[in-house]
Each structure stands twice: as C-alpha cells, then as structure tokens.
Amino acid sequence: MKNRNYDDPSQTGVGPSQSGVGPSQTGVELSQRGVGPSQTGVDPSQTVGIKTIIAAAFVLVFIGFAITTGLGITGESAAQNFWREGAGPPGSSYSVKGLPSFAPLAKVLMPSVVNISTTQIVKSRPGRRRPMPKGFKSPFEEFFNDDLFRPFNGPQRERERHNLGSGFIINKEGYILTNNHVVENATEIIVTFFKDRKKEYKAEIIGRDSNLDIALIKIEAGEALPVAALGDSDKMEIGQWVMAIGNPFGLGGTVTAGILSQKGRVIGAGPYDNFLQTDASINPGNSGGPLFNLAGEVVGVNTAIIAGGQGIGFAIPINMVKEVVLQLKDKGKVTRGWIGVTIQEITPEIAKSFALKDSAGALVSSVMPGDPAEEAGIKAGDIIKEFGGKEVKSSRDLPRVVAATIPGQKIKVVVLRDGRRKTLYIKVGTKADKDEDQASVSDKKDSSAGKLGVVVKKVTPQIARRFGLKDQSGVFIASVEDGSIAARGGLHRGDIVKEVNRKKTDSVKAFDLELGKALKKDVLLLLIRRGGGVLYLAIDISKDK
Numbered sequence: 001m002k003n004r005n006y007d008d009p010s011q012t013g014v015g016p017s018q019s020g021v022g023p024s025q026t027g028v029e030l031s032q033r034g035v036g037p038s039q040t041g042v043d044p045s046q047t048v049g050i051k052t053i054i055a056a057a058f059v060l061v062f063i064g065f066a067i068t069t070g071l072g073i074t075g076e077s078a079a080q081n082f083w084r085e086g087a088g089p090p091g092s093s094y095s096v097k098g099l100p101s102f103a104p105l106a107k108v109l110m111p112s113v114v115n116i117s118t119t120q121i122v123k124s125r126p127g128r129r130r131p132m133p134k135g136f137k138s139p140f141e142e143f144f145n146d147d148l149f150r151p152f153n154g155p156q157r158e159r160e161r162h163n164l165g166s167g168f169i170i171n172k173e174g175y176i177l178t179n180n181h182v183v184e185n186a187t188e189i190i191v192t193f194f195k196d197r198k199k200e201y202k203a204e205i206i207g208r209d210s211n212l213d214i215a216l217i218k219i220e221a222g223e224a225l226p227v228a229a230l231g232d233s234d235k236m237e238i239g240q241w242v243m244a245i246g247n248p249f250g251l252g253g254t255v256t257a258g259i260l261s262q263k264g265r266v267i268g269a270g271p272y273d274n275f276l277q278t279d280a281s282i283n284p285g286n287s288g289g290p291l292f293n294l295a296g297e298v299v300g301v302n303t304a305i306i307a308g309g310q311g312i313g314f315a316i317p318i319n320m321v322k323e324v325v326l327q328l329k330d331k332g333k334v335t336r337g338w339i340g341v342t343i344q345e346i347t348p349e350i351a352k353s354f355a356l357k358d359s360a361g362a363l364v365s366s367v368m369p370g371d372p373a374e375e376a377g378i379k380a381g382d383i384i385k386e387f388g389g390k391e392v393k394s395s396r397d398l399p400r401v402v403a404a405t406i407p408g409q410k411i412k413v414v415v416l417r418d419g420r421r422k423t424l425y426i427k428v429g430t431k432a433d434k435d436e437d438q439a440s441v442s443d444k445k446d447s448s449a450g451k452l453g454v455v456v457k458k459v460t461p462q463i464a465r466r467f468g469l470k471d472q473s474g475v476f477i478a479s480v481e482d483g484s485i486a487a488r489g490g491l492h493r494g495d496i497v498k499e500v501n502r503k504k505t506d507s508v509k510a511f512d513l514e515l516g517k518a519l520k521k522d523v524l525l526l527l528i529r530r531g532g533g534v535l536y537l538a539i540d541i542s543k544d545k
Contacts (some may be wrong), residue, residue, distance in 0.1 A: 017245040082326060083170040084229040100294065102243050106255045109296055112228035114287060115247040116165040116203070116217075118176055118186035126541035166246035166289030167217070168298060169189070172224040175202075175329070177321065179303055180208045191219050196255035197343055207328025211271055211336070213303055214321055215288075216328040225351035228290055230299025233276065235318040236260050243312075244280045244302055246289030256281035258311070264396075267304060267314055271399050275314040277298045282313030323404065337407040338429040340371020341378060345395045354383070356422030361385045361416065362395040376426035378415065385421070388412035402428065448515035449508075452491075452524075453484020458508055459496060466495060474498040474529065475511045489539030492530065531544075 015244045046204060061115040071490035165182030170173070176191065183189055188201040201219040236242075243257045258280030265275040278291060282302050300315025324334045346359040354363075367374045378384075384392050387401045388411045402418040405411060407430040415422050449456050457463065459472040467476075474496040480486045497505055501518040502525065505511040518524050 022407040058289045073197075080327065082175075082225050085196070088220055089149065090397075094294050100241055104253065105243055105292065105294065105296055105367060106245070109228065109290075109292060110245060110253060110255075111226040112169045113194065113245045113253075114167045114169065115192045115194070115197065115250075115252045116167050116288060117175075117190045117192070118163045118165070118183055119188040120160070120161045120163065120247050121187055122239055131321070144533070149476065164247055164285045165287045166285065166302070168201060168228045168245075168288075168290040170227060170230065170325070172227055172232050174219040174225055175303060176203065176217050176219065177325070178215050178217060179301065180206065180210050182212045182216060182288045183215050184208065184210070184542050187218060191217075192252070197252060207332040207334075209324050209328060209334045211334070212316065212320060212324060214301065214316065214328070216325060218442055220345070221303060228292075229297050229298045230318050230322060231293055233296065233299045233319045236293065236299050238262060240257055241294050242278050242280055243292045243294075244278070244282055244286060244289060244300065246282070247283040247300060248281075248283035248285035250285060253343075254286075261312075261319075266396055269498060272320065272403055273396070274400060275303070276316060276317055276321060278315060279311035279314050280313060282315075285411050335407060335430060337402055338366035338371065339402060339426060340429070342366040342368075343374040343384070343398060346383065346478045353421065356383070356416075360393050362390075362392050362398040362413075366428075372426050372429045376413065376424050378413070378424060378426070379417070381417070382422075383416040384413060385416055388413075393502075448512045448519060451519060452515060453481035453486040454491065455513055456497070456508055469529070473504075473506050475505055484540065485541055485544050490537055491523070491526070491528070491539070496529040498529060498534070499525075501525050502527075 072365065130405075145314065163186075164305050165178060167176040171175050173517075174422065183203075183205055183231070187207075187255050189205070191201045191203045192512075198226060201221060203217040203219045206216040206218050238260055240260050241257065242260055243255060244257050245253070248254050260276060261279050262277040263274075265277045266273040267275055276299070280291065282305050286302045288541035289302045290298040291302055293299050298318050300314045300317055302319060303315065304314040306312040327334045342360040342365050344365050346354075346356065346363050348359060350363065351359045364378060364382045364384065366372075366382055367378055373468060385393060387398060388405055390401050391396075392398050392401060405428050407428050410425050410427045413424045413426050415424060455478040457476045457478045459469065459474055459476050461472065463469070463476050464472050477491060477493055477495045477497065480491055480493050497511060499505060500511065500514040501521070503510075503514045505514055515524075519541060522540070524539040524541050526537045526539070528537055
C-alpha cells in the first residue's frame with residue numbers, strides 16, 4: 001500500500017497541541033496488498049501510525065488532526081445526476097426475517113464492483129529497514145518508517161511495485177470510486193471485472209483527496225456500466241447487517257458479511273476520521289471496495305484494518321465521500337478551508353483546571369498569526385462550543401464542521417472564555433492542499449533541492465517532537481545523497497535550513513525557489529539549526545555549474 005502524508009496540524013486549520021493524551025503505537029493497516037518481487041504479503045513499508053481506539057485492547061497513534069477544510073458541498077440535483085442515490089438495482093433490496101441470505105444481494109451488486117491493479121515506480125535503498133514494533137502494520141508510515149527515520153545507505157534504486165485494490169462504479173460512463181492510497185503515484189492503473197478478468201481497461205485518475213483517502217478514476221468501456229447506488233451512512237445503526245465485496249489478496253469477487261460494529265471511529269488515518277467499524281472480513285486488497293447495507297446501497301468505502309486484529313475493519317462513511325466527489329470530478333482536487341488554530345481534547349483534568357462543568361467543546365491551544373482565527377479574535381484558551389450553528393461536542397467534531405463550510409463564508413463561532421460565552425464571526429480562509437506544500441520536491445532530479453542532493457520535508461509537529469525542536473520554522477533535511485554538493489559542503493541529515501542566501505525558507509516551495517536563485521551564484525550560504533545551535537554554512541558551488 002502507498003505511503004500517505006497527513007495534514008500537518010500546525011500547517012492546517014486545526015490541530016491538537018502536544019498536551020493532553022500522549023502518542024502511543026499500535027497498528028492500523030490499509031487493506032491493500034502490495035505484490036512485488038520481494039513481497040509475500042503486506043509490504044511493511046506501506047503502513048501508518050494511529051491513536052488509541054480501544055484502550056484495553058490496542059492503541060492507535062494520531063498526534064492530531066488539522067482542520068484544513070471547508071469542503072464546498074454541491075447541490076443535490078447536480079450530485080444525483082452524477083451518481084445514483086438511494087435504493088440499489090432491482091432485486092438488490094432484501095427483507096430480512098431471521099438470519100439473512102446475502103445471495104440475492106451479491107448476485108445483483110457484484111457487476112458494479114471492480115478489481116484494481118496498479119504499477120508504481122518506487123525508490124529503495126540497500127540495507128535493512130528499521131524494524132517496526134511488533135504487530136504494527138499500517139498503510140501510512142509517513143512519520144514512523146520512512147526516509148525521515150530510516151538510515152540512508154547508498155544511492156536510491158528504482159523498481160516496479162504492483163499493488164491490488166478494489167473499487168466500485170458510481171456512474172455508467174465509467175467513473176469509479178476507490179481509495180487514494182490504491183492509486184496514488186501509480187504509473188499504470190488496470191481495472192478488471194469479476195466476470196471477465198481477461199478483459200482489462202486502462203484507467204485515468206480524475207481526482208484525488210489524500211486527506212479523506214478517496215480517489216475518482218475513469219475507464220472507457222464503450223458501453224453503459226452497472227452502477228452501485230449510494231446510500232445514507234448517517235442512517236446506519238449499530239448492529240445492522242452489512243456486506244463487503246472486494247479483491248482481497250487478488251481473490252476477486254470475494255463477498256464477506258457482518259454487522260456495523262460502531263460509528264465515528266478515530267484511527268489516525270487523517271484529519272477527518274469518522275470511520276464506520278465493521279466485523280465483515282476486510283483484508284489486503286479490499287481497499288476502495290464498497291460496504292453495502294441490505295438495501296443494496298453503498299454506505300462506506302472499505303479502507304483500513306487493525307494489523308493482526310480479527311473482525312475489526314474500517315470504512316469511510318459514504319456521506320463524507322459525497323461531499324467531495326463532484327469537486328474531484330470537476331477540479332481534480334478538493335478546495336480546503338483554513339482557520340488557523342491548534343486544538344486539543346478537554347480531559348477531565350483540564351476541565352477541572354478551567355473550572356468547567358463538562359468536557360464539551362474544543363480547547364484552542366494556539367492561534368496562528370495572521371490567519372482567520374486571529375483576525376476573528378479567537379485566543380488561546382478559548383473553548384469553541386459552536387461553529388456555524390452546529391454544536392462542537394469534542395475536538396473531533398471541529399475539523400468535520402469546518403470541512404463542511406465553503407471557504408469565504410463568514411461563520412458565527414461561539415466560544416467560552418473565562419467562564420463566559422462570547423460570540424465571534426470568522427471568515428473561513430483557504431489553504432493549498434498539503435500535498436502541494438509538504439511534498440518532497442527534491443525527489444525530482446531537476447528540482448533545485450535535487451541538484452543540491454537533498455530530500456527536504458516541511459517541519460511538522462511530529463518532526464519537531466522527534467528532534468526536540470522548539471518551533472517549526474525552516475525545512476528539514478531528510479537525506480543527503482553521497483557525493484552530492486550538499487554532502488561535500490557539510491550539510492547533514494537532520495539539519496533544519498532556516499535561510500538560503502539570507503532569505504527565509506519556511507516551506508518546501510520557498511526553499512526550492514530560493515535555492516534555485518542561489519545555485520546561480522558561486523557561493524551558497526545556508527543558515528541552519530543543528531542540535532541545539534544555529535550556524536551559517538557556506539558552500540562553494542563555483543565548480544559545480
């Protein structure tokens with residue numbers, strides 16, 4: 001499965017502060033299988049960290065979530081013209097008396113579900129990987145097992161990796177929903193149907209949303225295709241029967257069934273975690289496949305599993321997916337809002353220290369200078385109780401409420417400050433998708449960072465904690481290529497570059513821009529933080545032109 005970056009809480013609209021519940025490690029694994037020359041099962045390089053789900057049984061890591069959105073919700077008529085809403089195909093609804101038979105559902109719904117096979121060109125380095133904690137398997141290992149925390153020995157080598165996943169058709173013209181991690185960075189995407197797996201269709205990516213882990217792809221089949229109807233996940237009740245269809249371990253057309261175990265699960269997969277939990281068997285290769293109710297409607301997109309867990313799988317509620325599908329179709333991405341605060345959960349201890357009657361609301365631990373929250377008058381220590389007329393019961397609610405707000409709108413916010421309720425108005429801003437800003441531009445040889453011989457990353461809260469940094473300014477040197485300009489000049493992995501030729505570099509984009517200008521000169525002057533000190537590093541590049 002594919003690595004996935006999460007929103008940087010300090011670089012998005014809302015993120016939790018470092019106080020409160022501390023991080024711990026256990027595993028959630030995206031249910032996609034990597035099949036490659038060195039793989040016999042799930043590639044451990046395709047895993048992520050998460051936060052506590054059930055304290056007595058396991059712990060999930062998620063150091064925070066960030067309100068980066070304000071998803072523009074489109075009108076019902078436009079949406080329903082693109083996908084089928086409500087009841088499934090004729091014969092798919094099944095009235096249950098006693099224990100159900102899923103045969104009628106499976107027969108009717110199977111044609112709308114597809115297998116997805118992808119090819120990716122990945123870079124690897126010789127040498128042993130840093131071992132993962134026992135039982136820790138997850139699809140997004142951005143902060144726990146990637147270049148940031150792994151030794152770098154020798155030059156990178158390119159190789160092909162083949163991954164398997166699932167998807168389902170939502171429009172007869174060939175539009176297919178799947179997980180972003182199934183198709184992210186794919187050089188080729190092949191779609192097949194369960195009835196005729198010899199016939200292959202090349203798919204193109206129409207749009208991706210890495211924050212929600214949803215992608216929209218399209219095939220040209222030359223005929224009207226069977227469509228899966230989208231249901232209403234909000235109406236699902238705990239204990240209701242559900243059925244999953246997918247491609248686990250390449251076994252296409254696999255049908256499993258179970259019940260909806262719980263709703264609103266937070267597993268640390270992204271800033272808008274609100275997963276449906278099910279005990280319907282979900283395995284590697286099921287990623288992107290549909291979770292149906294007994295009316296034959298898709299109520300979730302199967303996405304993650306607990307590593308080593310039995311009967312614990314997670315699906316993205318289909319109502320959350322509906323909010324972004326038309327944006328993906330029309331723009332290829334999701335426009336996200338920005339309010340610029342860091343929040344945290346209100347623990348009983350914090351509630352007592354603030355003399356609160358209960359733990360409802362989201363505690364603002366910091367406000368980012370110049371962002372909408374500061375302009376609206378929100379302060380650190382405020383407890384956000386309402387946003388846009390919707391009650392904020394916990395810090396988990398706030399990201400999703402902001403995500404449902406169209407950027408540019410002026411929103412009423414009710415906060416509790418020093419024991420008194422105060423009404424403020426905030427104009428929700430916009431923020432470029434974090435993939436555009438946090439991507440490691442130095443992976444490209446023709447980029448300025450690539451010419452210097454470094455891989456750079458934005459300084460996230462996780463990086464700051466890992467390396468004991470007091471702030472998040474500058475860019476992080478994740479690796480230095482042997483024999484490169486950077487290596488010869490004395491730049492080290494773990495350095496934080498604060499300035500390039502006396503120009504501040506607080507983002508990867510700014511770093512690459514200023515570095516491009518500096519490389520035209522004879523001497524490159526860097527202001528770096530190394531360990532507990534700050535120093536200038538001058539690199540003679542006159543012979544490297």
